[in-house]
Amino acid sequence: MESNLTPSSGQDSTTNSQSTRSKIDPAWEHVSEERYANGRKALICLYCKKITKGGGIHRMKQHLAGVKGDIGPCKSVPPDVKFRMENSLQEFVNSKKAAQEAYECRNPYGPNVSQFEGDRAEGEEEPMLDAISAIGPGYKGPNYHQLRVNLLKDAKKEVQLLVDSYRAIWAKVGCTIMGDGWTDNRQRTLINFLVYCPEGISFVKSVDASDIVKDATNLFQLFDEVIEWVGPLNVVHMVTDNAANYVAAGRLISQKHKHINWSPCAAHCLNLIFKDIGKMDHVAELVRRASKVTIFVYNHVALLSWLRKREGWTEILRPGATRFATTFIALKSLHDHKHDLQALVTSKFFPSCVSIILDNRFWNNCLIVVNLMSPLMRLLRIVDCMYRVRLGIKKLFNYNKRLYKPYTEIIKQRWDQQLKKSIHSAAYWLNPCFQYDQENFCNKPNVIGGVMDVIDQKVLKGKLETMNEMKLFRDRLGSFGRELAYSSREMNGGGYMDIVHHICKS
Numbered sequence: 467m468e469s470n471l472t473p474s475s476g477q478d479s480t481t482n483s484q485s486t487r488s489k490i491d492p493a494w495e496h497v498s499e500e501r502y503a504n505g506r507k508a509l510i511c512l513y514c515k516k517i518t519k520g521g522g523i524h525r526m527k528q529h530l531a532g533v534k535g536d537i538g539p540c541k542s543v544p545p546d547v548k549f550r551m552e553n554s555l556q557e558f559v560n561s562k563k564a565a566q567e568a569y570e571c572r573n574p575y576g577p578n579v580s581q582f583e584g585d586r587a588e589g590e591e592e593p594m595l596d597a598i599s600a601i602g603p604g605y606k607g608p609n610y611h612q613l614r615v616n617l618l619k620d621a622k623k624e625v626q627l628l629v630d631s632y633r634a635i636w637a638k639v640g641c642t643i644m645g646d647g648w649t650d651n652r653q654r655t656l657i658n659f660l661v662y663c664p665e666g667i668s669f670v671k672s673v674d675a676s677d678i679v680k681d682a683t684n685l686f687q688l689f690d691e692v693i694e695w696v697g698p699l700n701v702v703h704m705v706t707d708n709a710a711n712y713v714a715a716g717r718l719i720s721q722k723h724k725h726i727n728w729s730p731c732a733a734h735c736l737n738l739i740f741k742d743i744g745k746m747d748h749v750a751e752l753v754r755r756a757s758k759v760t761i762f763v764y765n766h767v768a769l770l771s772w773l774r775k776r777e778g779w780t781e782i783l784r785p786g787a788t789r790f791a792t793t794f795i796a797l798k799s800l801h802d803h804k805h806d807l808q809a810l811v812t813s814k815f816f817p818s819c820v821s822i823i824l825d826n827r828f829w830n831n832c833l834i835v836v837n838l839m840s841p842l843m844r845l846l847r848i849v850d851c852m853y854r855v856r857l858g859i860k861k862l863f864n865y866n867k868r869l870y871k872p873y874t875e876i877i878k879q880r881w882d883q884q885l886k887k888s889i890h891s892a893a894y895w896l897n898p899c900f901q902y903d904q905e906n907f908c909n910k911p912n913v914i915g916g917v918m919d920v921i922d923q924k925v926l927k928g929k930l931e932t933m934n935e936m937k938l939f940r941d942r943l944g945s946f947g948r949e950l951a952y953s954s955r956e957m958n959g960g961g962y963m964d965i966v967h968h969i970c971k972s
Contacts, residue, residue, distance in 0.1 A: 491523050492550060492551075492554055493523050493526055493527040493554065494523060496511070496512050496513070496530055496547055496551075497512065497526045497530075498510045498512060506519060507519070509522075509523065509525075511530070511540055511543075513540055513542040513543050513544075513547075514540045514542045514543075516529065516538070516540065518537060521536060524558075525537050527551050527554060528555065530543050530551040531551035531555055532548060532552075533552075533555065545627045545630055546627070549623060549624065549627055552620075552623065553620065556620070570593065628668070629668050631665070632661070632663055632666065632668050636661070636696060636697065636700040637697065637699075637700050639663065640663075640700060640701065640702035640703075641661050641662060641663040641696065641700055641701060641702065641703075642661070642662040642701075642702065642703040642704065643659065643661055643662075643689070643692055643693065643696060643701055643703075643704045643705070644659070644660045644661070644662060644667075644704075644705045644706075644731075645657055645658070645688075645689060645692075645705070645706040645712075646658045646659075646660070646731075647675075647707055647712075653676075654676045655674070655680070656672055656673065656674055656675065657672070657673045657675050657688065658671075658672045659671055659672070659673070659692045661696055670692055670695065670696075671692075673688055675688070680711055681711055681714075682711050682714030682715045682717075682718060683715075683718075685711060685715035686715045686718040686719060689704065689706070689719055690719065690722070693719070693723065693726070698726075699725075701726050702725070702726065702727065703727045703728075703729070703889060704716065704719060704727070704728045704729075705728075705729055705730070705731055706728070706730065706731065707730065707731055707734055708730030708731060708735060708738075713730070716728030716729075716730075724923070725923075727888070727889040727920075728887075729889065729890065735880050736791070737791060738880050739876055739877055739880045740791045740793065740794065740839070742876045742879075742880065743839070743873060744794075746872065749835060752797070752828070752831050752832065752835060753797065755822050755828060756796070756797055756800050756828075757796075758819055758822065759800065759807065759819050759822055759823060760782050762819045763782065763807075764782075769810065772810065773806055773807075773810060776806055779806060780802075780803075782796070782800055782803055783795055783799035794835065794836065794839040797832055797835055797836055798836045798840075801829065801836055808823055808824065810823070811823045811824060837862055838859060838873065841855040841858040841859065855877070856877060859874060859877075860874070887916070888917075888919040888923075889916075889920055890916070891914075891915070891916025891919075891920075892917045892920040892921075894908075894913060895913055895914065895916075895917045896917075896936075896939070901939070901940065902942070917936075921933065
């Protein structure tokens with residue numbers, strides 16, 4: 467009787483070695499083991515405290531991975547642990563599958579049939595067909611992605627975990643929803659929806675709006691669906707195109723969700739500024755003459771071949787059909803090739819556009835327009851402060867109002883009247899990069915008025931405390947007077963928008 471209860475030393479060592487090997491499994495980091503008085507073992511989940519007395523560590527791994535069947539899924543497991551457990555289970559399935567495939571490769575006709583010499587290899591698919599027919603009706607074969615893209619599901623889960631991590635940031639500091647409309651090669655009208663937060667940008671979905679009338683009501687319904695998916699209380703700001711229908715849709719969004727700010731796309735406003743400047747008579751004539759030179763060069767293979775043999779030659783950029791900024795990029799590219807083109811017309815080729823290429827006034831006008839548009843081009847890349855752009859344009863014309871006013875009027879019409887919103891004023895005022903730059907800081911009444919509007923409309927509680935904090939920030943008092951806080955003035959980009967998100971979420 468005692469021999470049945472007490473294991474031998476050899477058996478004990480074997481059991482210990484098996485236990486040591488089994489605890490290499492990554493699931494043991496998230497499971498505790500208890501032994502009862504009767505000798506039975508129980509495994510306990512460290513997250514939901516679920517106890518299982520059978521199935522071993524593999525069943526607990528299924529529990530952590532959320533696999534339904536032998537055991538219920540854990541509802542408290544962190545997403546990264548769940549992802550690792552899913553990968554571990556998939557590796558286990560893949561290893562068993564690889565072993566089975568290796569066995570079937572060695573025994574293509576089954577365990578009891580030997581392959582004779584001279585058997586044809588072309589019939590190796592027969593066992594597969596026999597196995598499928600043995601299953602009977604109702605079998606669903608694997609689809610294309612399961613056969614060709616084995617990692618697609620894992621990649622999808624990884625992206626889903628990333629979006630889930632962003633959701634926590636949305637709830638904490640708020641987010642901005644961006645709607646980007648475009649037309650593809652098949653002339654379909656598509657709208658991409660993205661969500662921005664300090665951690666990054668996530669793509670939500672793309673909607674084919676070709677079969678609907680893109681009026682304010684329909685656009686509002688599309689945007690409202692995305693707002694409800696993200697969570698209305700998590701959304702602080704919404705950015706769309708600044709066409710009339712989008713402006714009306716943004717107005718409807720602000721009426722339904724009082725805390726959500728709407729503003730048009732800054733890049734689109736800049737493109738409209740480029741478009742308006744490009745329509746000015748002297749700029750349009752300059753672009754026409756520059757285009758004539760470019761077309762002539764690229765329509766004559768001999769001329770193009772001669773230019774391409776010159777040291778340091780790069781291709782001349784040509785304007786795009788849909789982006790107005792490319793017109794001025796092409797002008798700069800042509801001006802950069804001034805000496806190569808002048809060397810071309812003084813050679814044996816003598817093209818018909820020689821009068822344009824040798825016209826110093828043409829090149830001087832190109833240089834003026836290029837220098838004029840370079841601040842706007844930089845702004846298009848970073849969407850920085852328009853005040854500095856206007857200042858650069860005025861300096862270019864030596865503050866001659868008659869010369870710079872036509873350009874600044876276009877900027878005022880597009881930028882100030884269409885784009886500027888209260889949230890932009892608050893973002894500007896709260897950015898230490900601008901606030902502590904006393905020489906260039908714009909302290910006009912409309913700036914502080916926009917800040918007051920944001921606080922009055924968006925801060926539901928503690929408005930006086932917020933005002934006191936802003937005074938400390940402006941005067942560099944308290945914690946804001948420390949050198950570490952002052953050094954944050956070098957921070958530029960999305961940082962100050964995060965501060966605005968915090969205010970609007972408070």
